[in-house]
Amino acid sequence: MKTFVEPLNELKEYNTIKELLKTGVQPIHIxxxxxxxxxxxxxxxxxxxxxxxIVTYSESKAKEIYDDYRIFDKEVYLYPAKDIIFYNADIHGNAIVRQRLQIIQKLIEKKPITIIMTIDGGIDRVLPVEMIASKVIKLKTASVINVDExxxxxVHIGYERVAQVEGPGQFAVRGGILDIYPLTDDCxxxxxxxxxxxxxxxxxxxESQRSIEQIDSITIYPATEIVLDPARLSMGLKEIQKEKETYAAQLKKEKKFDEARRIQEVVEEFQEKLEMYSGSMGMESFILYFYQNTVSFFDYFRDQECLFFLDEPNRCMERGSAVELEFRExxxxxxxxxYILxxxxxxxxxxxxxxxKLNNRPLIIISTLxxxxxxxxxxxxxxxxxxxxQSYQNNFEMLIKDLKHWKERGYRVVLLSNSRTRAKRLSEDIGEHDLPSFYSEDLERVVNKGEIMVSYGNLHHGFEYPxxxxxxxxxxxIFGAERKKKKKKRVYEGTKVNSFTDLNIGDYVVHENHGVGIYRGIEKIEVDNVTKDYLKIEYAEEGILYVLATGLDVLQKYAGADAKKPKLNKLGSIEWKHTKAKVRGAVKDIANELVKLYAIRQSKKGYCFGEDTVWQTExxxxxxxxxxDDQLAAIEATKRDMESAKIMDRLICGDVGYGKTEVAIRAAFKAVMDHKQVAYLVPTT
Known part of the structure; x- marks a missing residue:
């Protein structure tokens, strides 16, 4: 990265700070x-x-720093903070845990890494990194293992056993085959x-379940940050039970009988979840019952040669104070x-x-003011x-004027574009104004005084060291281009119900065993002296079905209350079974027809389109x-089919606004660039 670093060697402040770091003087305020x-x-x-x-004050700022930093260092990761108030709101999701454990893996393996996080990412209590490292499993060919063990x-390190592996954090055992999807790996x-x-x-x-490559060994990292073996699980549950009884007795003594009953129900529900998810989910607020020796994420760097940066300290402290206050209240x-112990x-x-903790680490504080x-x-x-x-807002003449001014004064100028095609064209356009410039992606090249270099890369904003x-x-x-925006996704009505908050009273739902009904709300029902929440589903002829609130996996949202009214099924009838049997039969017939069709197509050869042109890229x-990610995967698969000799037949499926048209337009453009015609059929005018 000499292109960006070499000029700083002439800056007095830069050299002074480097000397201070060598002598151990810190914190340093820049x-x-x-x-x-x-x-x-x-x-x-x-x-x-x-x-x-790098510690900053908001998720958006962390993402901005991450985007900018990637041009200098590809080994940069975002460490997400957990929502410490709603710590168990999404017990099924492991995306945040996966991001955090991927970073912990790098630290355990002593690999170079840059971590960007918000100040509240270090507030929650976590296990010491040595304890997580002790739970890592290493397997290699020719070694002996006990499948049951x-x-x-x-299971104890957080993996879910399934019939077939479909996502990170799962494993399956079938005879003499063990499939495992390590949470921190890509496959x-x-x-x-x-x-x-x-x-x-x-x-x-x-998707295909086909082998990719043979390897000699794998390393399996835990799929949870809070690892519980049977002994520690038993010990922690005893601690929780002991405190529950003490606290419930205290509440009863204060004549708070509803609160005493509630804390007993909450603890019992937590114990049920522990059994269901093997102690791997929703554990954050209970960590002190299972482990007394906890640390902050900032403690993970005691034995690392690490440098901390605190971005805008006042705003970081405001963020940390607000998060702590919100949690305490x-x-x-x-x-x-x-509700809690x-x-x-x-x-x-x-x-x-x-x-x-930050004061005890090598620390540089950075602020604008x-x-x-x-x-x-x-x-x-x-x-x-x-x-x-300054923003040139597409005023190329003003840019040329400034470039000439800088060149005359012996400035080193680097222009960046996030498109290689546009970067090369920009270099040519500058050259047409009697300003010698060159395009290069070699960021180890030192830019000399008076030179103008155009390169591929992306920064949110430019800067000048006068x-x-x-x-x-x-x-x-240069162009005042707006940052690319994420498309807003509409909620697809046929998705699984993950929470009762996904449903509104009057919505049509489908129960996998009883068919289509109407959601009528939540009712508390006492069974064996235990009161629990049940979802009330109404069926034809005033039939009523109660579904335990924790059993949402058997329900699927059919449509909203304002949708066209479907035919309701009748409880106890065989109508729904007949419907499912008909669908299975129809699917089987379609599958047979498709097998025959693809067998015929496989025996024939189609037209091979050429690789992407410069025009396609631009x-x-x-x-x-x-x-x-789904769009990119669909585009890549479509192009791969077009460039092969296989007769192409691909369905792009998605809801309104999900980006299907863009996939089709890119395929159409590719066909036209190969001098072929495209027929584009639409359902309406």
Whole structure:
């Protein structure tokens, strides 16, 4: 990265800060830093540190820093903060846990990494990294394993046993085959056994279940941050039971009988979830009952050669204070109502404790304005002279004027575009105005004084170091381009019901065993002296079915209350069974027809389209939205079929507004570029 770092060697403040870091002087406060220049300066200062942690004040700012930093370092990760108030609101999702454990994996393996996070990402209590490392499973060919013991071990470290592996955090056992999808990996693995010895290990594709490549070994990291073995689980449950009885007795003594009954029900429900999910979900607020030795994520770097950066400390402290206050107030309200146990209030660290942890680490504080940081004892302060780049708003003449001015004064200028095609064209356009410029993707090339380099890359904003005559200009500065926006997705009416909040009274639902009915709300029903929530479903001829609120997996939303009224099924009748049997028969007939059709097509050869042209690339780069992962997968699969000799027949399926048209338009453009005609049929005018 000499293109960006080399000019800073001429900056006095930069060299001073590097010397201070060598002598161990910290915290250091850097003022005058702005926008994308912060990421540039952070990278240059921390180039010799294998681990960097950038702490900021909001998720949007963390994402912005992440986007900017990727041009300097590809090994950069976002560490998401958990919602510590609604810690068990989504017990089925593991996306956040997966992101966090992927970072922990890098730390355990001592790999270089840059971590970007918000201040509240270090507030929750977690297990020491050494404890997570001790639960890692390593398997290699020719080693001997006990399948039953391995199954138990995988369950204890958070993996879910399923019939067929379909996503991260799952495993399946079928005879002498063990399929495992490590939570931190990008693909699952199939382990074939010869008796109790590992014969082969292969990665495979989830959709086709076909092998990809054979490997010698795999490393399986836990699928949960809170690992519970049977002994620790039993000990923790005893602690919870003991505190529940003590607290319930206290509430009864205060004549708070409803609250005493409620805390008993809450604890019983938690114990049920522990049994259902093997202690791997919704554990955050109960962690102190199972582990006394907990740490903050900031403690993970005690034995690492790591440098911390705190972006805009005042705003970080405001964010941390607000999160802590919200948590304390929420928990105090809930404990008064009998929803939590007393020790759950201590599930997070205080902001003062977090400040102390940061104070004990090599720390650089970065801010735009010069102000006193009262929370930290600053040992040194340096002010940078940096300017932002004015937006040219498509005024190319003004850009050329500034480039000529900078060239005459011996500036080094780097222009960035997030399109290689546009970057090359930009270099040519600048050259036509008697300004020698060149396009290069070699970011190790040192830009000389008076040179203008155009490269591929993306920054939100450009910046200028006037004292060393170095300028970086982003494409957004030149064209005023808006950041790509994510498309808003509509809620598909036929999805599984994950929470009773997904339903409104009057919505039509489908029960997998009883058919179509109407959701009539939630009722409390007492069974065996235990009161639980049940969903009330109304069927034809005034039939009523009650479904336990924890059994939502058997329900699917059919349509909203304002949709066209479907025919309701009758409880106890065989009508729904006949309907399912007819559908199964129809699907079987269609499958037979498709097998015959594809057998005929397989024997014939189709037209092979050429690879993407420069025009195709430029056309796709003009798409004003950020493509979704599903869109990119569909586009890639469609092009792959077009470029093969196989007769193409592909269905692109999705709800309104999901981006199907863009997939079709790109395929049509590719066909036209190969001098073929395209027929585009639509249902209405």
């Amino acid at each position: 003022t005058g830093a702005i926008d994308s220049q912060k990421g540039h300066f952070i990278y240059a200062l921390s180039e010799k540190f294998p681990v960097k942690v 391995m199954r138990e071990q995988l 699952p693995y199939r382990i074939e056994l010869w008796d109790d010895e590992i014969d082969t290990i292969r990665s495979f594709d989830v 929420s928990m105090m309200h809930r404990i008064q109502q009998g 007393p020790r759950q209030i201590e599930a997070v660290y205080s902001l003062s404790e977090i400040q102390a 010069d102000y006193n940081v009262k929370e930290f004892v600053v040992k040194a302060k340096e002010n940078l002279s940096v300017k932002s780049i 004292l060393i005559k170095f300028v970086v200009i982003s494409e957004g500065d 056309f796709e780069e003009m798409f004003p939205y950020q493509e979704t």
